[in-house]
Amino acid sequence: MPRPAAAYVEGIGLLGPGLPTWTAGKAVLAGDAPYVERPAQLPPADTLPTAERRRVGDVVKIALAIGYQAAAAAGQDPARLATVFTASGADGVVCHEICQMLASNDRQISPTRFHNSVHNAPSGYWSIATGARTPSTSLCAFDASFSAGLLEALCQVEVAREPVLLIAYDSGYPEPLQRVRPIPGAFGVALLLAPGRGEASLGRIDVELTDDVADAMSDPKLETLRTGYPAARGLPLLVALAGGLARRQVLDYFDHHRLAVTTTP
Amino acid sequence: MSLSMPACAAPKVKPLHLSHFTATTCLGRGLAANLAALHGERSGLAPCRFETVNLPTCVGEVAGVDDERLPAAFNAFDCRNNRLAHLGLAQDHFRDAVAAASARYGADRIGVFVGTSTSGILQAELAYRRRDSVTGALPQDFRYATTQNTFSVADFVQRTLRLRGPAAAVSSACASSAKAFGSGARMIEAGLIDAAVVGGVDSLCLTTLYGFSSLQLASTRPCRPFDRERDGLSIGEAAAFFLIERPPQAPSPEAILLLGIGESNDAYHMSSPHPEGVGARMAMEQALAGAGLAPAAIDYINLHGTGTRSNDLVEGRAVLALFGNATYCSSTKGSVGHTLGAAGGVEAAIGALALREGFMPAGVNMHDLDPAMPLAYLQRNETLAPQRVLSNSFGFGGTNCSLVLGRAGAPSGAT
Numbered sequence: 001m002p003r004p005a006a007a008y009v010e011g012i013g014l015l016g017p018g019l020p021t022w023t024a025g026k027a028v029l030a031g032d033a034p035y036v037e038r039p040a041q042l043p044p045a046d047t048l049p050t051a052e053r054r055r056v057g058d059v060v061k062i063a064l065a066i067g068y069q070a071a072a073a074a075g076q077d078p079a080r081l082a083t084v085f086t087a088s089g090a091d092g093v094v095c096h097e098i099c100q101m102l103a104s105n106d107r108q109i110s111p112t113r114f115h116n117s118v119h120n121a122p123s124g125y126w127s128i129a130t131g132a133r134t135p136s137t138s139l140c141a142f143d144a145s146f147s148a149g150l151l152e153a154l155c156q157v158e159v160a161r162e163p164v165l166l167i168a169y170d171s172g173y174p175e176p177l178q179r180v181r182p183i184p185g186a187f188g189v190a191l192l193l194a195p196g197r198g199e200a201s202l203g204r205i206d207v208e209l210t211d212d213v214a215d216a217m218s219d220p221k222l223e224t225l226r227t228g229y230p231a232a233r234g235l236p237l238l239v240a241l242a243g244g245l246a247r248r249q250v251l252d253y254f255d256h257h258r259l260a261v262t263t264t265p
Numbered sequence: 266m267s268l269s270m271p272a273c274a275a276p277k278v279k280p281l282h283l284s285h286f287t288a289t290t291c292l293g294r295g296l297a298a299n300l301a302a303l304h305g306e307r308s309g310l311a312p313c314r315f316e317t318v319n320l321p322t323c324v325g326e327v328a329g330v331d332d333e334r335l336p337a338a339f340n341a342f343d344c345r346n347n348r349l350a351h352l353g354l355a356q357d358h359f360r361d362a363v364a365a366a367s368a369r370y371g372a373d374r375i376g377v378f379v380g381t382s383t384s385g386i387l388q389a390e391l392a393y394r395r396r397d398s399v400t401g402a403l404p405q406d407f408r409y410a411t412t413q414n415t416f417s418v419a420d421f422v423q424r425t426l427r428l429r430g431p432a433a434a435v436s437s438a439c440a441s442s443a444k445a446f447g448s449g450a451r452m453i454e455a456g457l458i459d460a461a462v463v464g465g466v467d468s469l470c471l472t473t474l475y476g477f478s479s480l481q482l483a484s485t486r487p488c489r490p491f492d493r494e495r496d497g498l499s500i501g502e503a504a505a506f507f508l509i510e511r512p513p514q515a516p517s518p519e520a521i522l523l524l525g526i527g528e529s530n531d532a533y534h535m536s537s538p539h540p541e542g543v544g545a546r547m548a549m550e551q552a553l554a555g556a557g558l559a560p561a562a563i564d565y566i567n568l569h570g571t572g573t574r575s576n577d578l579v580e581g582r583a584v585l586a587l588f589g590n591a592t593y594c595s596s597t598k599g600s601v602g603h604t605l606g607a608a609g610g611v612e613a614a615i616g617a618l619a620l621r622e623g624f625m626p627a628g629v630n631m632h633d634l635d636p637a638m639p640l641a642y643l644q645r646n647e648t649l650a651p652q653r654v655l656s657n658s659f660g661f662g663g664t665n666c667s668l669v670l671g672r673a674g675a676p677s678g679a680t
Contacts, residue, residue, distance in 0.1 A: 002597035003456050052535075089414055090436075095389070102471045103393035115536040115661050118382060119415050119436035125661025127530035133544055135528035136664065137444055139433040140415035148433040152448055155455040159278070176402050177389075180409040209373070209431075257373070258427040 002263070004206035005154040008197045009241055010163065011074030013066030013190030016040050016225060016232060021162040029235070030240035033204065035221050040186050047129040055112050056125055059091040059171040062188040063122035064129060067167045070190035074163075074200050079166040079190070081157060086139040086149025088090055088230035089181065090119040092173035122169070145170075146189070146233040147253040150261075153193050154207055163194040168231040187229035189238065202241045203265040210260040211242075214252040237261050278555045280522040281450055282512040284671070285362035286352060286464075288505040288614035290601040291325035295356030300618055303626045306646060308600050310487035310499045315469045316387075317351035325501025327352070327470060339388050339425065344385035344412040345420045346468040353466065353504025355385030356426065362508050363426050363462060370459040370510075377432040378449045379419040380442025380465035382660075384434065385412035387470035412568045418466050422506075430458050436592065436606065438660030439569075440528075441465055442505065443609025443668055447526045448508050464506035465610035473500055473605060480536065488572030488603070489630040490596035491581065491642055498571040501602020505610030518674025521617045524653065527551030531663030538576055538659060544584030545569075545657065548665035549587055552655060556669040560588045561645030562678025563669070564651035565625040567612045569659045570596020571603050580657065581638030593651075595628035595643040609658035609666060616654040653678065 012022040018037045019025035027033040042061040045053050047068070063085060071078040089095075094117045101109050115121070120138035127136060137156075141148035146168045153166040169188035173181050197204070213237045217223040225232045236249040240263040251259045287295055291309030292302035297604040302309065313324045354360055367375055377664055380632040392407040411417050419434040431452060435445040442465025449461030477500060483596050484497030512522060529551065531544035538545065551560075553560060566588070569580055584589040584594060604611050634642050652675035656668045 005455055005457060021452070050267055086433075088416075095386075098472055098476075099386075099389050099393040102390050102475060105394075107471065109472070109474045109475050109479055111476075111480045111536070114472070114479060117472065117476070118438045118661045120438055120660070120662045122662055123437065123664065124535050127532040127663055128534070131532045133530050133532050133547060135447075136437070136530050137435065137448065137528075138437045138662075138664075139448075140436050141433045142414050142416040142420065144432075145416075148431070151431050151452070151457065152433065155448075155451040155457060158455040159451045166461070176396060176410070180403055180407060181414075254432070 004208040005158055006204060006206045007154050007157040007190055007193035007195065008204050009202040010194045010198045010200055011192035012241065013069030015062055015066050016187035016229065022073065026242040029239045032173060035219055037221060041158065042186055043252040048125060051127060052125060055116065056185045057091050057093050060122045060125045062169045062171060062186040063167050064126060066169065066188040066190035067126060067165060070165060070192045074192040074194060076163060079132045081132065081135065081163055082134045083165045084149050084153040084156065085123045086145045086168045088140065088142055088145045088170050091121060092171060092177055096174045096177055130192040142229050144253045145230045147251050147259045150207065151153065157193050157195050161195045163192060166191045166193060168234060169230045170229050184228060187231045188230050190235045203263050206262040208260050209248060209257045210238060211258065212250045212258060214258050215249045278450065278525060279454055280512055280524050281453060281509045282516060283507050283521045283523060283617055284510055285359060285508040285612055286506065286617055287357035287359045288611055289327060289353040290396055290503040290611055291327055291501055294603055295354065296618060300622060303600065304412050306486055306627050306629050307540055308601055308629050311445055318471060318474050321485045322478065323487045323499045324469060325499060327502050332344040339421065341408050341411040341566060342417065342421045344388040345371055345467055346385045346418050348532045349468045349502060349504050350418050350422055350466045352655050353506060359506055360426065366508055367428065368459050372427060372429040374430055374459040374636060376430045376452050376458040377419055377423040377428055377462040378435055378445040378461060378463045379422050380435045380445040380606045380610060381418050381467050382436060382438050382441055383467060383470050383472055383514055384415045385417050386411040386472050390471045422462065437664045438662055439605050439608055440658040440664045440666040441606035441609065443658035443666035444528060445524060446668055447528060450523060450526060453511065459490055460510035461507060462506060463509055465607035466504040467604055467606040468502040480574050483532060483573060487630055490570035490572040490598050491577050491635055491638060492631045493633045493635045495572045495574065495577060497573055499602040502606040503601060503604035503607040503611045505607055505614045516673040518671040518672060520593055521620050523667035523668065524671045525552040525556030527555060527600065527667040529665045533663050536661050538579040540579065541580040544663055544665045545580055545583040545659055546587055548667040549655065552667035552669045556593055558669065558678045563592055563653050564656045565619060565654045566592055566594035567616050567654060567656040568596040569657040570598055572598060578637060581640055584640060585638065590639050591641055593625050593641045593643055595626060595649055597625045597626055599628055599630035613668055613670065616656045620670060620672050624648055625651055
């Protein structure tokens with residue numbers, strides 16, 4: 001790549017085991033507080049109308065929670081932001097329920113389950129909750145989903161010269177899918193990326209493809225998160241942003257390439 | 266600029282060259298077979314005989330997908346969706362065109378963005394019938410990552426074309442493969458890559474057949490988009506691929522360019538379109554704005570036109586509001602069915618064929634145009650040669666995407 005793709009990080013959302021918000025997680029990732037393993041608590045999707053709120057699963061709750069966090073941190077109106085959603089798969093619970101019904105004698109799956117099964121369901125609910133009619137893309141790149149979403153969002157910032165909200169998330173799979181896709185639960189990282197530096201800016205990132213191997217987390221428990229949840233592959237970047245570090249870190253992407261992300265506070 | 270333009274309106278984008286493309290649908294394998302069927306105003310829809318499905322519906326099934334075999338090195342990827350991708354890539358010398366581009370730019374400099382809604386979910390549906398009776402476990406031979414996972418088809422396409430650039434599956438329901446053009450185009454414009462393979466693949470599965478049936482959106486007959494008597498969609502399957510790159514300094518007049526992309530969300534409902542078509546109109550307006558074109562510069566609109574009562578009504582009204590009733594339009598889903606995540610790609614290929622071959626395809630099965638939408642709807646093929654076409658794709662979650670394609674030699678049609 002002759003020229004890195006660049007943007008400013010204007011807000012962050014974070015939610016995962018032991019990392020309940022970016023504010024709390026920032027202290028842990030900067031080394032100012034110990035990491036204490038606790039199950040992730042997903043807030044209810046209370047910005048959705050009642051009828052929709054009852055119908056959504058963890059995959060929507062986590063996407064909405066981290067998206068709102070990042071937008072609020074940057075002081076931006078979510079309704080005006082273009083979004084990139086990226087996840088290693090669609091809602092595993094809904095997938096399981098549909099496959100189970102289709103293998104039974106009664107194949108009449110419910111309409112709600114059917115429309116909740118689409119990969120872009122969190123994007124659809126986000127749009128309903130926020131009123132955003134802005135462009136929204138939903139990507140999947142299996143274990144490479146975080147980096148794939150980051151590249152997509154950076155390109156949108158570069159071409160449109162407008163802020164873009166990246167929402168990277170995963171949710172757990174029930175058995176028997178859990179055995180073939182062992183994602184233990186929900187984890188999400190949202191980055192509000194902008195073409196210029198704002199008041200709340202955490203710094204600039206420059207991203208390019210590299211053959212270097214991905215960086216690991218120095219804390220073994222955090223490394224378990226990084227390798228256990230595809231959306232957590234971005235944690236080394238969050239460490240640099242939490243600590244205000246000028247450094248180059250390498251994030252997992254594909255077998256054939258990784259992403260080198262240089263942070264400049 | 267209208268009031269409905271979103272906060273982040275698309276800037277005027279640099280045109281991209283659709284230097285090579287191919288499509289495989291129920292009408293046949295590759296462009297020649299599809300073109301012949303379109304010229305003959307034929308439908309490929311037939312009563313559903315797929316798998317064990319017992320529904321009174323019609324489908325657009327691609328013949329011979331079950332007989333397709335992946336190379337041994339790709340055994341882990343073996344599923345209906347990747348077989349259809351493999352079949353699609355083998356048509357119209359598409360692999361040769363990609364290999365030549367790869368030699369020119371380098372395998373690292375070509376991205377892969379494939380739209381799909383259900384990828385290889387059929388493999389999981391089948392595996393659930395063979396769960397261990399004691400433990401409930403899925404069978405040992407089930408490969409989640411390389412079949413069921415949404416990324417599987419993009420992964421397969423990237424590996425089988427020996428490309429090493431950025432890649433992703435774009436999965437925004439029925440707008441997926443239209444939006445894949447956006448991902449590829451932006452990455453080229455940002456300078457991360459020089460070319461991209463974009464398109465879409467979706468294949469028949471029980472989830473979508475029973476799902477649309479449960480929503481009471483599937484017709485018992487071959488679908489009749491925009492007909493007064495229309496009563497639902499017919500699901501199809503397809504693979505469509507494009508090689509997109511920067512146009513040459515002086516493209517030939519026949520070169521087909523991607524001129525504009527418009528994307529929006531309805532912010533209304535997960536499976537019903539906004540009743541006034543706000544999002545649909547925004548997507549069309551943005552695509553025109555990105556292309557720097559006035560509505561009158563569009564000669565033909567390939568409508569999303571699924572054949573359901575509400576979708577066609579909303580789209581028809583949005584088109585009338587923006588274009589008036591003089592622009593020729595049709596939905597080609599009466600021919601190929603609704604190919605879901607592949608629809609945007611298939612219909613871009615049909616639009617590109619219309620530009621290349623100088624005709625506008627009829628909306629087959631439409632006998633009596635709904636008087637609520639007095640459009641210039643093509644009941645028969647039109648032999649006037651279009652210079653620019655617009656293609657609409659709308660999906661669950663309220664996602665909308667419109668593409669503008671045109672001949673490089675088209676006369677000016679600026680706003």
